[in-house]
Amino acid sequence: MGKIIGHFIMPHPPIVVSEVGKGEENQALSTVNACSKVADEIQSLEPDTIIVITPHGPLFRDAIAITDGTYISGNFGNFNAPEVQLDLNINAPLSESIVTYAYGMGVPIVSITEEAADNFDIDYELDHGAMVPLYFINKKYTNYKLVHITYGLLSEVELYRFGIAIKEAVNLSNNKTVIIASGDLSHKVTEAAPYGYSPHGKEFDEKVMKHLENGDVLSIFKMDKNMIECAGECGLRSFHILLGTMDRYKIRGELLSYEAPFGIGYGVMRFDTSEGDREDLLQKISEIRKESLKKIRDNEDEYVRLARETLEHYVKTDNLINIPPYVTKEMLKEERGVFVSLKKDGELRGCIGTIFPAYDNIAEEIIHNAVEAGQRDPRFNPVEEEELEDIIYSVDVLMPAEKASRETLDSKKYGVIVRSGSRSGLLLPDLSGVDTVDEQIEIALRKAEIREDEPYSIERFEVVRHS
Secondary structure, three states: EEEEEEEEEEEEOOOHHHHHHOHHHHHHHHHHHHHHHHHHHHHHHHHOOOEEEEOOOOOOOOOOEEEEEEEEEEEEEOOOOOEEEEEEEHHHHHHHHHHHHHHOOOOOOOEHHHHHHHOOOOOOOOOOHHHHHHHHHHOOOOOOEEEEEEEEOOOHHHHHHHHHHHHHHHOOOEEEEEEEOOOOOOOOOOOOOOOOOHHHHHHHHHHHHHHHHHHHHHHHHOOOOHHHHHHOOOOHOOOOOOOOHOOEEEEEEEEEEEOOOOOOOOEEEEEEEEEOOOHHHHHHHHHHHHHHHHHHOOOOHHHHHHHEEEEEEEHHOOOOOOOOOOOOOHHHHEEEEEEEEEEEEOEEEEEEEEEOOOOHHHHHHHHHHHHHHOOOOOOOOOHHHHHHHHEEEEEEOOOOEEEOOOHHHHOOOEEEEEEEOOOOEEOOOOOOOOOHHHHHHHHHHHHHHHOOOOEEEEEEEEEEEEE
């Protein structure tokens, strides 16, 4: 019988690799020392397999990716240290067993072979999310095979369930296994952060670390979604999977280090597990998710409700909805451009809109754009019926645009329209991950296929956001 003998959280900033940092790693010395301490413990455990869960391998919206082969390598060439290379053997039988268990539990997963990587136009190599933790481990211990997993943009329930699948596959193997959840915390902890500052950054880091220390799994899944989105993290999905691998155990986390020297939170943690807690957390996590979605549905205004009911009706009947009686007089009388946005599991699932009104009133605008966003956004496959209960909607009603300059913009208050000849691009205000005017204009130009060195005009507009 196999067993998971160690559970760890490690960050992955390449700068803590001495050959990359060239001295700057000393600004994150607490992280460096904690990662070395994890490596010491893994050396003493002598696992024959290490499973790394990373955000930065082949990332899919609708599936978890697991490397399928016998060998994989990578180096820090993208960070000006190509001489630092890792060459690792893959535990192919365990990887295949995890795939089998995941399929059996209804978790979408894709095997990434070298051929599949070519088909997906991705590199078959180790990513820095895996290499940074393994860099420290390989200094102390190398007698292991690797299972390389990239989380997918799935729901918390599916990720936790996948963790259970990993545990079951390991238990029925002959492997002594260590699991590392690779992930940085908020990328917006201080003003020094390269991704901008958010007051939610420090709040997120403090809460997630405290819940993990206390072994309070359910509180992790109850965390405020807006706070998580504003924090700009890349580790929480790794943690969801890691927690699933400890399902049915009592857990306590030992925080080995936390710091944010570059404005990005780095946390290093080890876990102790013990028998005795047989609580069905998967069911409770499912209930938390359902309650959260119900609360959102119960608080919809007429604009959001119309967008949701329109898409649900269209997906199920292939017909447009008739205007419902709850639609307000304002929605029937006013003509405005409208954008309808869909999100699923915190990620964009579709967004289509009109800058100027194309229909007789706001209600008709919402109806048509809700269908377009859900069925014809070229970036996504059409929304299917089984997804409908997981979709979160927002509706932006556009106010008239006015001429503007870069100096008069505010990415939180104003949306922006750029124009050059017949080409134009629009970006809504106050979008997650768009924190500066320069980012806003850059994205709008890219959407319009306008080069930055071309002449172009700028307009700004405000929106009334219903979400």
